[in-house]
Amino acid sequence: MKVKAFYRRELRHMEHFQFAGRVLQLCKEANVEKLTAVLKPLSDAIAAEDEALNQSKVLFGTEELMKLDEARDKAYQALRLLVKMHLQSDDEEIVKAAKRLREVMSRYPHADVENYDQETGMLKNLVADTKEGDMPGILAQLGAMPAVTRLDNANKAFDAVFHNRVQVSEASGKFDLLALRKAVDKALEAILIRITALADLDPTPPIEKLVKQYNFLVESRQTVIAERRAANKAAHERDMDKYAAQLEPLFTELEKERGLSSGSLSFARETRGSGKKRAYLLNVTGKSAIWVVISKGKLVVVPEPSGKSIGGGSKHGGSGNGPGTGSKPGGSGGTGGGSPKPGREEDPGEDKV
Numbered sequence: 001m002k003v004k005a006f007y008r009r010e011l012r013h014m015e016h017f018q019f020a021g022r023v024l025q026l027c028k029e030a031n032v033e034k035l036t037a038v039l040k041p042l043s044d045a046i047a048a049e050d051e052a053l054n055q056s057k058v059l060f061g062t063e064e065l066m067k068l069d070e071a072r073d074k075a076y077q078a079l080r081l082l083v084k085m086h087l088q089s090d091d092e093e094i095v096k097a098a099k100r101l102r103e104v105m106s107r108y109p110h111a112d113v114e115n116y117d118q119e120t121g122m123l124k125n126l127v128a129d130t131k132e133g134d135m136p137g138i139l140a141q142l143g144a145m146p147a148v149t150r151l152d153n154a155n156k157a158f159d160a161v162f163h164n165r166v167q168v169s170e171a172s173g174k175f176d177l178l179a180l181r182k183a184v185d186k187a188l189e190a191i192l193i194r195i196t197a198l199a200d201l202d203p204t205p206p207i208e209k210l211v212k213q214y215n216f217l218v219e220s221r222q223t224v225i226a227e228r229r230a231a232n233k234a235a236h237e238r239d240m241d242k243y244a245a246q247l248e249p250l251f252t253e254l255e256k257e258r259g260l261s262s263g264s265l266s267f268a269r270e271t272r273g274s275g276k277k278r279a280y281l282l283n284v285t286g287k288s289a290i291w292v293v294i295s296k297g298k299l300v301v302v303p304e305p306s307g308k309s310i311g312g313g314s315k316h317g318g319s320g321n322g323p324g325t326g327s328k329p330g331g332s333g334g335t336g337g338g339s340p341k342p343g344r345e346e347d348p349g350e351d352k353v
Contacts (some may be wrong), residue, residue: 001203001211003196006218008185010225013177017053020046020184022217027191030210034202038194042187049184052175061165065116068161072123072154073112079147080105086142097141104129110302113277113293116162123155236310240269246294247280254292254299260284272305279305 011019024042027035083105086098107129108122130139130148139145195214198207244267251265268289270281279291279302292299 001199001208001215003192003199003211004215004218006221008188011221013053013181015221015224016181016184017046017049019217019221020049020188023188023191023214026210026213026217027195030206032198032204032206032210034198035191035194035207035210038191042184042191045180045184045187049177049180052177052180061161064161065158065165068154068158069116069119072119072151072158075147075151075154076112076123079144079151082142082144082147094142097138100134100138101130101142101144104135110293110300113295113300113302115306116158120155120159120162123151124159127152127155240267243267243271243278243280244269247282247292247299250294250297250299254301258301271310272307281309 008016008019020042024039024046027039083098083102086094087102089095089098105126108126111119111122111126114122127148129135139148192214195207195210198204199211247267252262254260255262255264264285266283266285268281268283272279272281272291277293279293282290282292282299284290291302291304293302294300
């Protein structure tokens with residue numbers, strides 16, 4: 001009887017740990033002296049992998065930062081709405097002042113969809129700019145000083161908590177999980193070589209039973225991986241279809257804004273991030289592709305977000321081997337799709353059209 005070949009790289013971290021532990025347990029239960037003598041390296045490697053996996057995935061201040069970030073986003077939007085309101089005034093001087101404040105804000109566009117540090121810096125500079133030259137008078141004329149003060153205080157509150165996170169948190173590189181996996185795999189291979197040799201040279205009933213048990217374990221894991229690939233691919237296509245349906249009704253307005261002919265825009269079926277901050281890649285006929293977010297029922301062009309793309313040239317139905325696979329918002333690893341506000345913790349949610 002042959003030992004089945006199994007490439008463990010597609011196992012997720014916890015699955016890998018469980019698989020190795022299961023093999024170790026089966027070997028101990030077989031109680032074959034020539035095999036038991038070589039089990040300690042695997043036992044030690046599994047213990048090291050277990051320690052690395054048993055770490056908190058929630059960074060300091062995650063929930064508080066999410067609330068503070070939302071507060072400063074609201075303050076930023078409130079200031080924008082104040083400017084928008086004054087631009088509709090019948091008083092020409094008020095309109096002139098509103099245009100001046102709008103020009104200052106335009107230096108830091110879409111700050112509320114940037115990553116944590118980017119937004120913090122943009123808002124700091126925006127507030128600083130409102131204190132220079134004629135701007136204090138402009139703010140007084142528009143009654144905008146309370147809105148700016150609100151924005152400044154909200155940004156400072158966020159920055160203080162974020163700095164505290166840096167002070168108390170440890171780098172995620174404390175454990176090299178991939179190296180620990182390799183150590184487990186090396187110990188596993190040594191044991192499988194020993195099992196294969198015993199099955200060929202000394203095929204006792206305990207060894208034959210162990211081979212059958214191992215092969216069953218491998219088959220069950222292969223089935224799980226195959227089902228995951230199929231499910232991930234189907235879910236991915238459903239998501240892309242849903243996003244396309246949300247985006248397409250909004251193309252006409254953006255095409256007009258950018259002076260494009262009708263039908264120039266199409267969804268490239270590639271996204272970055274999640275929830276309300278998800279960014280979408282659009283193909284533009286005859287021009288470079290652009291990234292957009294959905295904001296207040298319209299498409300807003302944004303700089304290319306950092307993070308990993310979902311869709312496009314990426315492979316779907318992958319193993320999820322990354323350290324952050326399956327982690328909740330606030331995890332120290334990735335979210336399987338990056339974030340349009342990299343470094344932010346967000347609750348997953350639907351895009352609002």
